[in-house]
Amino acid sequence: MKKRLSISDIAKNLGISVTTVSFILNDKAKEKRISDALTHRVLDYVKKVGYKPNQLAKSLRTGKSKTLGLLVEDISNTFFANIAKQIEQRAYDHGYHILYCSMNNDVNRAKELIQLFHDRQIDGFIIAPTEGLSEVIHNLLKNNVPIVLFDRFIEDLDTNYVVSENKQGAYMGSKYLLEDLKATKVGMLTINSAQTQMRSRLDGYMQAMDEWGRDAVIKKIQVDQPNDITIDLVRDFIVDNKLDAVFFATNYIAITGLKAIKKYKLGIDKIVSFDDHAIFSLFQTPVTSLSQDIKGISDHIIQILLSEINGKSKGYQHIVIPCELKVRS
Amino acid sequence: MKKRLSISDIAKNLGISVTTVSFILNDKAKEKRISDALTHRVLDYVKKVGYKPNQLAKSLRTGKSKTLGLLVEDISNTFFANIAKQIEQRAYDHGYHILYCSMNNDVNRAKELIQLFHDRQIDGFIIAPTEGLSEVIHNLLKNNVPIVLFDRFIEDLDTNYVVSENKQGAYMGSKYLLEDLKATKVGMLTINSAQTQMRSRLDGYMQAMDEWGRDAVIKKIQVDQPNDITIDLVRDFIVDNKLDAVFFATNYIAITGLKAIKKYKLGIDKIVSFDDHAIFSLFQTPVTSLSQDIKGISDHIIQILLSEINGKSKGYQHIVIPCELKVRS
DNA sequence: TTGAAAGCGCTAACAC
DNA sequence: GTGTTAGCGCTTTCAA
Numbered sequence: 133m134k135k136r137l138s139i140s141d142i143a144k145n146l147g148i149s150v151t152t153v154s155f156i157l158n159d160k161a162k163e164k165r166i167s168d169a170l171t172h173r174v175l176d177y178v179k180k181v182g183y184k185p186n187q188l189a190k191s192l193r194t195g196k197s198k199t200l201g202l203l204v205e206d207i208s209n210t211f212f213a214n215i216a217k218q219i220e221q222r223a224y225d226h227g228y229h230i231l232y233c234s235m236n237n238d239v240n241r242a243k244e245l246i247q248l249f250h251d252r253q254i255d256g257f258i259i260a261p262t263e264g265l266s267e268v269i270h271n272l273l274k275n276n277v278p279i280v281l282f283d284r285f286i287e288d289l290d291t292n293y294v295v296s297e298n299k300q301g302a303y304m305g306s307k308y309l310l311e312d313l314k315a316t317k318v319g320m321l322t323i324n325s326a327q328t329q330m331r332s333r334l335d336g337y338m339q340a341m342d343e344w345g346r347d348a349v350i351k352k353i354q355v356d357q358p359n360d361i362t363i364d365l366v367r368d369f370i371v372d373n374k375l376d377a378v379f380f381a382t383n384y385i386a387i388t389g390l391k392a393i394k395k396y397k398l399g400i401d402k403i404v405s406f407d408d409h410a411i412f413s414l415f416q417t418p419v420t421s422l423s424q425d426i427k428g429i430s431d432h433i434i435q436i437l438l439s440e441i442n443g444k445s446k447g448y449q450h451i452v453i454p455c456e457l458k459v460r461s
Numbered sequence: 462m463k464k465r466l467s468i469s470d471i472a473k474n475l476g477i478s479v480t481t482v483s484f485i486l487n488d489k490a491k492e493k494r495i496s497d498a499l500t501h502r503v504l505d506y507v508k509k510v511g512y513k514p515n516q517l518a519k520s521l522r523t524g525k526s527k528t529l530g531l532l533v534e535d536i537s538n539t540f541f542a543n544i545a546k547q548i549e550q551r552a553y554d555h556g557y558h559i560l561y562c563s564m565n566n567d568v569n570r571a572k573e574l575i576q577l578f579h580d581r582q583i584d585g586f587i588i589a590p591t592e593g594l595s596e597v598i599h600n601l602l603k604n605n606v607p608i609v610l611f612d613r614f615i616e617d618l619d620t621n622y623v624v625s626e627n628k629q630g631a632y633m634g635s636k637y638l639l640e641d642l643k644a645t646k647v648g649m650l651t652i653n654s655a656q657t658q659m660r661s662r663l664d665g666y667m668q669a670m671d672e673w674g675r676d677a678v679i680k681k682i683q684v685d686q687p688n689d690i691t692i693d694l695v696r697d698f699i700v701d702n703k704l705d706a707v708f709f710a711t712n713y714i715a716i717t718g719l720k721a722i723k724k725y726k727l728g729i730d731k732i733v734s735f736d737d738h739a740i741f742s743l744f745q746t747p748v749t750s751l752s753q754d755i756k757g758i759s760d761h762i763i764q765i766l767l768s769e770i771n772g773k774s775k776g777y778q779h780i781v782i783p784c785e786l787k788v789r790s
Numbered sequence: 791t792t793g794a795a796a797g798c799g800c801t802a803a804c805a806c
Numbered sequence: 807g808t809g810t811t812a813g814c815g816c817t818t819t820c821a822a
Contacts, residue, residue: 139799148808149808150799185799186521186798187581188517188581191800193799194801207542220562251515251516253515414720468817493791493792499791515815521814
């Protein structure tokens, strides 16, 4: 493997100095009033020999790594995987790379990873924050590290975030069950989590129940328990409360719920779930869903983060993006 | 933001030289016979002030970035997302980061990305190669860049790969339809692609059809056409050929197929798909699947790549991992 | 057993 | 307009 050319090789071969080459390569030819002829000669030569600047050296010198960190709970979750895909696209378009990782519901791992990313001079963070990350994110903020939170935010932390209009979405979904499907008793299945998006979805459901003068019937399930157990819990919840409609707070809870409905032939046919999923149009009774605007979310995240990095931000931004009710029947 | 400490700050504050600090930090204290007392003093101090070496500088000096590149077609595909999750876990355990990206079926983008990663001195590549990448991968190989292909390989390229036992899996699935479900006419739906894994799945199906003396009935659909059109094509395929069983070559084809089955009430109840999916146990007639060993695949990928990077590889490895038939009925 | 210093490839202040 | 050079933070050879 022949050694990679360096900028000084280029300069030497062309009989000029590295400065000149550097200026030309960094689009400062005009500014530094380097002759057009020379500029072209350098550019042509660089292209001919396929010279690429060493990003590492560049980063070391400039302190910018041109890399963003994406931290999510679980990259194999379709919502996060889709966000990741969009973010990555946009990042590459702007010359940024993405380092990503799944925190897997493990606060210590998460803290470690954030530190690790920071040590690697990540230019900015995109985080779906889990509980317990408040302090470490606060530290980043204190160090002026650009950050955008998404999917949820942390209440006592003043920073950028991009989230869906969860309360309004949950309200729409609940209202759809009550008003359009004439449900008499609507239960809500959610997870045992204090994350803001979950709280908002709960609030939306509650508001609808209040307005219709119905009892709120809520079960919070634990995410880390075996699926079989959860399935049985869901059956008990539906049967014991004589529900004729269910609102699921996320698509993965819905999938577990649908398993229970199928397994125990519960005959529930009024179902709404937050987050869309391929499965929902295929279930025996189609599931109406609140689909989040993945593209819109990603666009805002990148736009806010890049403007922070480029020092063009005008205070912290709080973006709330509407969801769409996808009716299936 | 207070400036980060550098190794020379540490040395200065401790009244010793950077060399000594560097040796101690890189576990060469013993080898260089630095006194235990000093070693401890340095280690304690480093911990106390929370000093972290600058990875960029380290990389620039050593030429190792401690970063791996993961290139897949589409990170939002569950198979790839799951592989990504596993790989990432293992990589971090070994002190490596993952830069990833989706090639989105775009050869030029893929080439560009590989070049980009290479320019960033990625230590190794993990690639699910698409058609047309032969040349650029060949170039990497010529430059002794560690590479592991997975999911498929490229026939005229001698390198490491980790794939599932696709032919055997497809054979098992087809045999299950014929032998256990007593299917009379089994059609295969696959995609219009020459990738090795697709070819092998086709071969497995064909072998079973041959052994049972049945006609092979195959439809290749185009991945990039609108879903509605594909759904209608699937219906025509099933109806025109009077099929009573279908073998789907991937889970996403299966999902489209299930949509057709549901939409047009085709009443097919003998269904097998390659790749498992949450949906398959929930469809009106459960779908038996061939599930790939994500963990096994990931383990092998990382193990091979790291031994290549550390120069411990003993020639190219070709790993073929069995799939499991998940019967549902 | 420890230290001085060169050098990885690049940018940019300063000199001419 | 173009060149010289210091220095980003680190590893490692060579010297002491």
